[in-house]
Structures are given as C-alpha cells and as structure tokens.
Amino acid sequence: MAAAKYHGVELDPRTFRGEPNEPSPSPATLVRWLDEQGLVAKGMRLKWRYLLRMHNTPPIVLMFKDGSAGLFISADHNRGVVWLRDPMGTESDPMVAVDELRLSQVWTGDVLLLRRARSGAEVETPVDMRWLMRVVMREKSIMRDIMLSSMVLSVLTILPALIIMQVINKVIAEHSMATLFSVTMILVILTFYETLLSYARRELTLVVTARIDSRISLHIFNRLLALPLEYFERQQAGQVIGRVMQIYKVRDFMTGSLLRTFLDMFTVIVILPFLFLLSPTLAWMTLAGAGAIGLIVIVFMAPVGYYIGRVITAEMERGSVLYESIAGIRTLKTLALEPARRQEWDEKTAEVTRWKLASGRMSNWPQTIIMPIEMFISRGVLLVGAYLALSDPNGGSVGAGGLVAFMMLGGRVAAPLVGFARLLEDFTEVRSALAEAGSVLNNPTETRALTTGMRPPILGALSFVDVNFTYPGAANKALDGVDFSIPAGTMLGVVGRSGSGKSTITRLLQGVSRSYTGYLKLDGIDMREINLNHLRRSFGVVLQDNFLFRGTIRDNITAGRPGLTLDDVVRAARLAGAEEFIERMPAGYETFIEEGSTNISGGQRQRLAIARALISDPKLLILDEATSALDPESEALVNANLARIAKGRTMVIVSHRLSSLVDCDQILVMEQGKVDDIGPHSVLVERCAIYRQLWLQQNRHLDTNRPAGPAPMLAEGD
Structure with a gap:
C-alpha cells in the first residue's frame, strides 16, 4: 500500500x-x-x-x-x-x-x-483490426523465430527439387549409381532437418496461438465487465452474448488461416525467383492465374459480405430466443408457452436457413469461376511446360527434369497465392464479425471511474443538492431538483407511488448512473470524485430479486470477501435471520446451492442476499424492496433485526410496506421525481397527505396513531 x-x-x-x-x-x-x-x-x-x-x-x-x-x-x-x-x-x-x-x-x-497505469489507455483501446494486430505484434520475438524457420524451410524446399532435376537430367541419362546413392543420402539428411524444423515451427505456432487466444479472451471479458450496468439494462442478454462471441471467429481467423497464409508467403518470396530461373513463361502463367483468382474474389467481396452479415444477424436473433427460453424456462413451463416459443424458434431457424442458403449460393459463384483457373495452374502449366520441353529437345527452355522441379516448386507457390486470394473472402466475414463484437465492446466503459478517483474512509453522511436525472430516451425527469441530507448512522426510509423515483435514488447512490446534474455528496465529497470500485465495496446492496451463484452457502455469503472466516459468515447470517434455516440444512454452511437456487425458497434466497451484503460490514446499506419477497415470518425476523443491522451504519430502505419503515429515523416521501416531505413516521402521518394516504391504504383496520405490524398489500414497484 x-x-x-x-x-x-x-x-x-x-x-x-x-x-x-x-x-x-x-x-x-x-x-x-x-x-x-x-x-x-x-x-x-x-x-x-x-x-x-x-x-x-x-x-x-x-x-x-x-x-x-x-x-x-x-x-x-x-x-x-x-x-x-x-x-x-x-x-x-x-x-x-x-x-x-x-x-x-x-x-x-x-x-x-x-x-x-496510463489512464487505462490499453483497456479503453477500441476492439478493431488495429487492436488485434497490436495483440499479435506483442509476440514479435516468437514471430521472428517462426519467420526465420519459415525462410529456412523454404530454402530446404528448393534443394530437393533441384536435386530431383539433376537426377532426371544427369543420373538417369548417365546411369550413375554412385551419384544416385550420394543424392539419396543428401535427400535423407534434408528430409530429417526439414522434419525437425517443421516440428519446431509448429510448436512455436501453437505457443503464439495460445498466447494470442489468451490475451484476446482476457481483454474481451475484462472489457465486457467494465461496461456500465445501464448498457446491459438496455440490451437483450442473448444479443449481447451473440455479438461478443463473434470475436472468436476473428480469433480463429487471426490464429488460423491468416497465420498459415502469412507463413506460406515466405515460401513464395523465396521460391518464386527460382521459378523464374527455371522457366519465366511458366512462372508468369502461375502468377497470372493466382492474380485472376484474387481479382474474382475482390469483385465478389461486397455481395458476399452483405449476405454473411445477414447470416450473423439471423444467428444472433435465433441465439437470443434460445437464451431467453432457457433463462425463463420456469415461466415458460408454468404458462405452457412451449408452442409459442417453438413457433418463434421455427421462424428464426427458417430465417437463418434462408440467409445461409442465399449466402452459400452467392459464395458458390466465385468458387465456380475460380475452379477452372486453379485447374489450369495445376494441370495447364504442366501441359504448357511439356509443350515447351518438346519444342526444344535440347532443353534450352525447360527440360524434363526442370519441368518436374517446376511442378514440385510451383505447387508450393500456387497454393499460398490462391490461399491469399481466398483470405480476402474470409476477411469479409471477419470484418462483419468484428463489427458485431465492436458494437458491444466499444461502448463507453467504467474503467476510468473504477481505477481512478478518491478512496476516502466512508462514514455514511448523504447529501442531495438540486439533483436532476433523466433516463436515456425518456421525456420526463426521473429526479427533479431533489434536495435532502442525512447524517451518518441514519436509518432512512424511502416511499412513494409507482414511478416516483425511489429506486432511481438508490441507483445514483450505487454509482450505476453518474450523468446527473447537481451534487450528490457522501461525507461531503461529490460521489463522482470517489473511486467507483471503492464506493461499491463500501456499500451493501440488497435488491428485490437477487442472484445466487452456483456454490455453497458459505461461498455465496463470502462472494466478495473470500478471505473471511466462518465466524464472520455466521455473524452475518444471524443478523440477516438466515442462521436458523441454514443450520437445518444437511451440510449447514457447506450446503451446495444449485443453479437458480432451486433447492432453497425465495425468502431463504433473499435472507442469504442480505447476509452477503452484511458480511463486509458496510458503512452504508441499501435495501431496495429487499423484504418484498419474504414471507411474513421472515419479514418479521428481518425487521426485528433492523435495529441491530443499522447499528454503526447508514441505511437506505426502499419499501412499499410502510409498516417496515415505522422505526426509521427519517422517511423520505417522493412524488413524481420530487421530494414531497421528509421526517419521522409520527410527523409525516400528520402533515404529509401522500404519506397519510399510503398509510391508510395499507392499514385501514388500524388507528393511524398506533404502530402497525406487517400487512399485505399490492406491490407498488418503482
């Protein structure tokens, strides 16, 4: 430190x-x-x-x-x-x-x-082709070794062809067994070294591929986690996953066909001069064929790219249906929505099939046109070479041995050239995939807010000074000139009708949204000046619907503080009222929670979430409709512990059940994004018409001057 x-x-x-x-x-x-x-x-x-x-x-x-x-x-x-x-x-x-x-x-x-860190520049770098190339160039030392081995292999490739040419032209013509034996030994030695060097190059290629893959995966996941919560709230989860997964198509391209073609191009550079030395005519024919293939691919890049883009979009939409069906399987089953979802899946599958078929037909045209040219490079050059050899019996142009050597080397040149031309076609798909991934990953992140800013000790005094906030795309303000302040250690209740801005206040406190105007101060410091990671770790937050991770109860309670002891876990569970049901479980705190928490009830899951928020002893605890999913017994248990939970910390409790807020030091009444009133329960029930109306709706059978216990009512979400 x-x-x-x-x-x-x-x-x-x-x-x-x-x-x-x-x-x-x-x-x-x-x-x-x-x-x-x-x-x-x-x-x-x-x-x-x-x-x-x-x-x-x-x-x-x-x-x-x-x-x-x-x-x-x-x-x-x-x-x-x-x-x-x-x-x-x-x-x-x-x-x-x-x-x-x-x-x-x-x-x-x-x-x-x-x-x-230099202001998070590397983390904030846009995910595009230039970024990918920089990732590759970070392995330049290994790439240098790979290039060197490729050049040596190219030289070793030339020697056997030249030796075979001499065997045909000299050894067979002169019937020299001694020369044949010497040539054979040379070929065996060259084969051994070529095999050994090829193994080394493949090993280095595997290493650099694994490193590039790791760097891409780590950066993409970190970038995804750095996106603000507001972005995920505006996007379908299936669409986000589908777009991000497109980056792995780019990864396969970078570490697969692109790398192979790049290495093969060294073979072209080394071998091509020897082809011109053997036969300029045949060499120019090979280059012309490869150039024609490249020209055809370039012509068809735009239309093929269009269809590939439509295929990617259709596949993402189908993947979104699959994700939503699995994520909402409980609702799907209970409401018997299988036929409707099946019909939607069939429609999306039909759309994917239609665009794939159209894309395949469009791609089939350049492949069909290219095929005769490829055949000419592999077969036509041989026939032309044979004609040149026959037309000049003295071998002035190209002899039998030279023709065989040319075909051996020509295949090593033509294949990379054709592969390079096809690489342009693959690049079209990769560009579309990269654009889809970039549409998610290149959104503004919270990286700067998470890594910079003040890290003051948190006490819990809150102050809103003329705070205004509007959600993106909304016409009306969610908060309009909100002004109030509370000292540290205050238990603050927040109530109001639906849409009054209750949950918006908690969102600003959590740093989910920082695009407000005015001043929101924590212990006298504007919250926008405080390090966001430090801020969130100093808070405890319990929402109406909380997610528990796959693992033991102990792992879930200590999710953010894995180093804490079992005594800390038990203390937090006791405060949250979760100890009594945990001890009844077969393995106690080591009981494994299944995905989706199917082996515990909703009320138990909520109490575990409260224990998870309390385990770090936060100085500010936010309960946003945290008790709305609890049964009356569990709610009474949590409410009875509120005084102990609130000891030594500030609490902000959003609840539509006013009976659970009676003991709060202050109750904030919101109406249409504005502060209607703030004060204790006894004061508000006398002077605040909105609060009194809400109280009477929930406690018609009680005297307004009597404290009331929990009473059921229709939930009023924010």
Missing part, C-alpha cells in the same frame, strides 16, 4: 482476493490485484548485485520468506547495504540498513515493481 501511495493510488486491503490454497500472497496474485486497482505491476526475481545498483527508483516491494514484505527505498553501493522500511508504517518511520547476509536470510529474491 505504501508503494501504491507513492504513485497516488490508495489501496483498500479488503479488496484483495488471494488464491484458495495459497498460505501467503504470491507475486502473481499481487500483480493481478494491483492491475485491478489501476496500477501496472510486474513480479520478477533479482539478484543482490542488481538490487544494489538501483538508485533513484520508486519504492520496490521485496517479498520475504515468511509471507511478509519489505519496502525497498534506496541502496548504497559503496557501503553494500540497502535501505528498507516497513510497508505498513508511515513515511516518518526510520529506514533500516540491511546488508546482503541479513537480507538473504529473509528475502525470497522476488520483487514487485509497480507504476500507475
């Missing part, structure tokens, strides 16, 4: 997630964590003599054998000592001089170098 502070980044140790079976953080684990916090980190191993030469460098973290660390400040080469400081201390703490002998007893030799 001290090294990060030197670079202007405040780290929150609560955000660190170590490996499950790792006794102490490894450099690799720390590097991953620091990268997430807006720093660029690198772990490496150093020897003492190199450490001693480091002068005027930023603080460096030295990893110790007992799992702790030291902060390297500077070195004195003349005295043979380095100056260290306790990383958990302050800058005023004295430095300690350590020599090689003392340091070798505790130092593992690993160091951690870090610097501030």
